[in-house]
Amino acid sequence: MVVSLVAGALWAMLPAYVPNNVAVLAGGGRPIDGGRTVDGRRLLGDGKTWRGTAAGTVAGVALAMGLDAVRPGAAAALGATLPSFPLRAAVGLALGAMLGDIGASFVKRRLDRERGAAVPGLDQLDFVVGALALAALLAPSWTLSTFSPARLAVILVATPLLHVTTNVGAYLLGLKSEPW
Numbered sequence: 001m002v003v004s005l006v007a008g009a010l011w012a013m014l015p016a017y018v019p020n021n022v023a024v025l026a027g028g029g030r031p032i033d034g035g036r037t038v039d040g041r042r043l044l045g046d047g048k049t050w051r052g053t054a055a056g057t058v059a060g061v062a063l064a065m066g067l068d069a070v071r072p073g074a075a076a077a078l079g080a081t082l083p084s085f086p087l088r089a090a091v092g093l094a095l096g097a098m099l100g101d102i103g104a105s106f107v108k109r110r111l112d113r114e115r116g117a118a119v120p121g122l123d124q125l126d127f128v129v130g131a132l133a134l135a136a137l138l139a140p141s142w143t144l145s146t147f148s149p150a151r152l153a154v155i156l157v158a159t160p161l162l163h164v165t166t167n168v169g170a171y172l173l174g175l176k177s178e179p180w
């Protein structure tokens, strides 16, 4: 029961968790804002690049397809009900996660926070909001039936913990310049 709930919730969000981490590995090159500033502050900053965004999105969608392929076996092994990912849902989760993170950078620059500055709360949940919003837009009925209130509750608690853990790990491995 609990295993099924937690496994189903995390499985549903995996295509949204992976894009940010892949962007860290693949990032670099031309920033999305092309260096543009508004009132002396960068629109998004050098931390949001075309390459990172594209790689993260593609990785999230590819992961969703991989999860679909192994779902029957994983569901049986875990004794859990696991969601499958129609393409629209996969794109919504992966691209939405990237857009949520980009939106947060826009907000951070308006608040005068430099690239890399930590904004607790926003940093851990920006991509969750983006992923759920774009999934709801592209695959409304899938999103409604997949993200039950119980799964959403698990996601809201588990995501910040996972986010903090992976970022500290990436920092310790030298992959990221700040531990958040």
Ligand code: CTP
Binding pocket: 023, 024, 025, 026, 027, 028, 044, 045, 046, 047, 048, 049, 050, 051, 052, 053, 098, 101, 102, 105, 108, 114, 115, 116, 117, 180
């Ligand atoms: N990254 C990227 N493109 C994105 C998101 C991330 O290239 N759309 C890469 C960048 O190299 C970035 C790193 O991943 O520096 C870490 O991502 P993140 O912590 O989101 O960016 P920050 O550099 O901290 O910038 P910001 O303050 O704007 O969040």
Ligand code: MG
Binding pocket: 116, 117, 178, 180
């Ligand atoms: Mg950061």
Ligand code: K
Binding pocket: 101, 104, 123
């Ligand atoms: K971020």
